[in-house]
Amino acid sequence: MSNERYDIAIAGGSFAGLSLALALTSADASMRVAVVDRTPPDDAVKGESDGRATALSAASRQLFEALGVWAAVEMSVQPILEIDITDSGLKSIVRPRLLHFDSELKPGEPAAFMAENHVLRAALIARARQQPGIDFRAPEMVSGYETGDSGVSVRLGSGDELMAGLLVAADGRRSVLRKQAGIKTTGWGYSQVGIVTTIAHEKPHNGLAIQHFLPSGPFAILPLTGNRSSIVWTERETFGRDVVARGDEAFLAEVKPRFGVRFGAISLAGPRAAFPLDLHIARRFVADRLALIGDAAHGVHPLAGQGLNIGLRDVAALAEVVVDARRVGLEAGAPQTLQRYERWRRFDSAFSGFAMDGLNRLFSNDNAPLRALRSLGLGLVDRTPPLKRFFVHEAAGATGEVPALLRGEIP
Amino acid sequence: MRPMTPLKQTAADATLDAREVARFAAMAREWWDPKGKFAPLHAMNPARLTYIRDQLCRHFGRDTRDSSSLTGLAIADIGCGGGLLCEPLARLDARMTGLDPAEESVQAARAHAKVQGLEIDYRAERAEALISTGIRFDAVLAMEVVEHVPDLTAFMAMAGQLVRPGGMMLLSTINRTLKSYALAIVGAEYVMRWLPVGTHQWDRFVTPRELSKALDAAGLSESDRRGIVFNPFRGEWSLAGDTDVNFVMAAVRPAHQAPDPGPKQT
Numbered sequence: 001m002s003n004e005r006y007d008i009a010i011a012g013g014s015f016a017g018l019s020l021a022l023a024l025t026s027a028d029a030s031m032r033v034a035v036v037d038r039t040p041p042d043d044a045v046k047g048e049s050d051g052r053a054t055a056l057s058a059a060s061r062q063l064f065e066a067l068g069v070w071a072a073v074e075m076s077v078q079p080i081l082e083i084d085i086t087d088s089g090l091k092s093i094v095r096p097r098l099l100h101f102d103s104e105l106k107p108g109e110p111a112a113f114m115a116e117n118h119v120l121r122a123a124l125i126a127r128a129r130q131q132p133g134i135d136f137r138a139p140e141m142v143s144g145y146e147t148g149d150s151g152v153s154v155r156l157g158s159g160d161e162l163m164a165g166l167l168v169a170a171d172g173r174r175s176v177l178r179k180q181a182g183i184k185t186t187g188w189g190y191s192q193v194g195i196v197t198t199i200a201h202e203k204p205h206n207g208l209a210i211q212h213f214l215p216s217g218p219f220a221i222l223p224l225t226g227n228r229s230s231i232v233w234t235e236r237e238t239f240g241r242d243v244v245a246r247g248d249e250a251f252l253a254e255v256k257p258r259f260g261v262r263f264g265a266i267s268l269a270g271p272r273a274a275f276p277l278d279l280h281i282a283r284r285f286v287a288d289r290l291a292l293i294g295d296a297a298h299g300v301h302p303l304a305g306q307g308l309n310i311g312l313r314d315v316a317a318l319a320e321v322v323v324d325a326r327r328v329g330l331e332a333g334a335p336q337t338l339q340r341y342e343r344w345r346r347f348d349s350a351f352s353g354f355a356m357d358g359l360n361r362l363f364s365n366d367n368a369p370l371r372a373l374r375s376l377g378l379g380l381v382d383r384t385p386p387l388k389r390f391f392v393h394e395a396a397g398a399t400g401e402v403p404a405l406l407r408g409e410i411p
Numbered sequence: 412m413r414p415m416t417p418l419k420q421t422a423a424d425a426t427l428d429a430r431e432v433a434r435f436a437a438m439a440r441e442w443w444d445p446k447g448k449f450a451p452l453h454a455m456n457p458a459r460l461t462y463i464r465d466q467l468c469r470h471f472g473r474d475t476r477d478s479s480s481l482t483g484l485a486i487a488d489i490g491c492g493g494g495l496l497c498e499p500l501a502r503l504d505a506r507m508t509g510l511d512p513a514e515e516s517v518q519a520a521r522a523h524a525k526v527q528g529l530e531i532d533y534r535a536e537r538a539e540a541l542i543s544t545g546i547r548f549d550a551v552l553a554m555e556v557v558e559h560v561p562d563l564t565a566f567m568a569m570a571g572q573l574v575r576p577g578g579m580m581l582l583s584t585i586n587r588t589l590k591s592y593a594l595a596i597v598g599a600e601y602v603m604r605w606l607p608v609g610t611h612q613w614d615r616f617v618t619p620r621e622l623s624k625a626l627d628a629a630g631l632s633e634s635d636r637r638g639i640v641f642n643p644f645r646g647e648w649s650l651a652g653d654t655d656v657n658f659v660m661a662a663v664r665p666a667h668q669a670p671d672p673g674p675k676q677t
Contacts (some may be wrong), residue, residue, distance in 0.1 A: 029481070329503040330457065330460065335445045343646065
């Protein structure tokens with residue numbers, strides 16, 4: 001039975017939790033951080049692909065560069081150089097391009113990158129294990145916590161207990177800690193699932209990402225390294241679950257008409273899964289000595305691949321707030337410190353979440369007048385360079401009050 | 412002032428003592444409740460601490476990014492109250508002495524520091540009492556104090572003596588302008604009810620010029636001044652150029668000077 005004292009305890013060692021641990025200890029070498037995670041780290045390091053990939057914004061890349069993680073994944077990520085958006089019925093052979101973005105902030109500086117989740121996670125774990133100041137508690141889980149005058153005591157599944165100044169809930173969309181803190185969420189399910197898999201294709205994609213707005217929801221084709229693309233296929237729940245359960249041939253037969261013929265012949269190149277889609281935003285991002293980050297704080301529609309990027313904005317903001325507080329002698333878990341984090345993040349998260357929701361609702365529809373309106377709207381955006389630039393910069397995470405890490409600086 | 416320690420410990424005294432301890436713990440909670448009576452001080456604390464740290468780091472050649480940037484500096488906080496400044500500065504590894512004439516505040520401050528595991532020398536004394544002991548400090552703080560003293564020049568001459576040659580004095584107060592009347596008295600006391608009505612008397616507010624002059628007379632010279640302004644959209648106080656209402660000032664005692672140049676005190 002140990003009873004160690006940490007500055008920060010992080011429940012959940014996925015992208016947000018690991019990035020936060022690295023950010024805190026990089027900014028302040030005296031910081032002691034515990035990361036509690038269910039997965040044995042060795043399993044995660046040699047982890048196989050689960051078919052999932054993530055779009056990283058330019059700002060997220062800056063963060064990973066600052067944390068010394070980017071070099072390890074650079075060869076495995078695919079820059080998105082162009083984005084095409086089409087709006088068409090399922091049977092249309094020709095899909096007129098409605099909107100085209102050169103996905104670069106400046107020449108040679110792509111607005112986004114595609115990274116395979118298992119590659120990114122392995123790089124984060126490898127980096128975190130080298131970092132002094134980070135203690136891994138894995139496989140292990142947080143079963144509860146109690147706050148007191150001088151800190152928070154965190155109960156672990158193994159019966160151990162640890163003390164910290166602040167507990168961070170990075171334990172995902174069904175966060176146990178959020179529930180224990182009595183924080184409610186606002187949101188709704190979409191009765192939609194996101195089908196995710198990897199597709200190999202005959203012709204090179206040249207860094208092109210395609211978003212087809214199909215009647216049942218958006219179908220995204222996102223370039224991976226080589227002649228491969230990751231698809232995120234939004235589908236009505238019942239049909240979606242059914243189609244994923246089919247055999248390879250039958251599944252591929254459903255993918256083909258949606259994928260289109262642009263990249264030539266296609267085949268399956270990874271496992272597939274269907275994830276329920278919902279939008280949720282925690283009503284508070286903080287409680288007494290507790291801060292929520294990543295999916296524990298908010299889940300957005302994966303439409304524009306913004307989920308992880310928004311989570312990394314939490315990481316950058318919380319790390320900066322905590323480090324700033326410590327450098328003037330204030331506590332990481334003090335109410336003023338946490339309030340500053342909440343003020344910084346809540347509006348932005350809600351804005352991003354509802355913007356994605358609006359787009360999904362607008363596009364998951366086969367109503368003719370709505371289709372005309374969409375075409376008009378996207379056409380307008382296409383012909384208005386400042387508006388296009390805004391969307392590209394927003395997707396790159398370069399709008400709003402940007403924390404240091406997202407500019408590539410250690411706070 | 413009441414004697415705090417009974418001469419003889421009896422069973423009855425022990426109970427009394429325990430009750431006193433509980434009372435001070437309750438007061439400490441009041442001081443440290445960020446939404447309570449002292450909310451305005453908590454709200455201003457990050458900006459005040461940032462100023463104090465930045466000035467001390469610049470003057471003593473420390474690194475502001477170091478989480479123990481004030482290691483070894485002896486600092487006195489005049490009017491320390493519940494220890495809202497002493498505790499953070501002690502965490503930055505300064506050797507803190509907290510002075511406050513109110514015995515109860517000092518007891519509350521001690522109770523809180525103990526729970527936090529911080530070592531701070533709290534004294535229920537006026538600053539005058541320390542001068543005769545010959546103790547001098549690397550830095551002396553008088554934050555939100557000078558607007559409450561009847562004679563600014565006399566106060567500064569006294570407090571200034573606690574600063575060692577080459578040391579620094581840090582002050583914060585409220586400027587005497589029409590804007591400060593509108594914001595600090597009408598706004599903070601009557602409209603927002605942040606402070607009890609009558610907390611401040613506008614005619615006691617101090618202009619930066621008057622403060623600078625009083626420092627000069629005490630043998631210290633102003634080295635920096637900044638404003639502290641409230642941003643209603645972010646709900647945060649921050650350092651700014653505008654010194655019309657709340658402002659902070661730093662002053663140094665030249666290193667070559669004789670230790671006690673101020674008017675003689677008894």
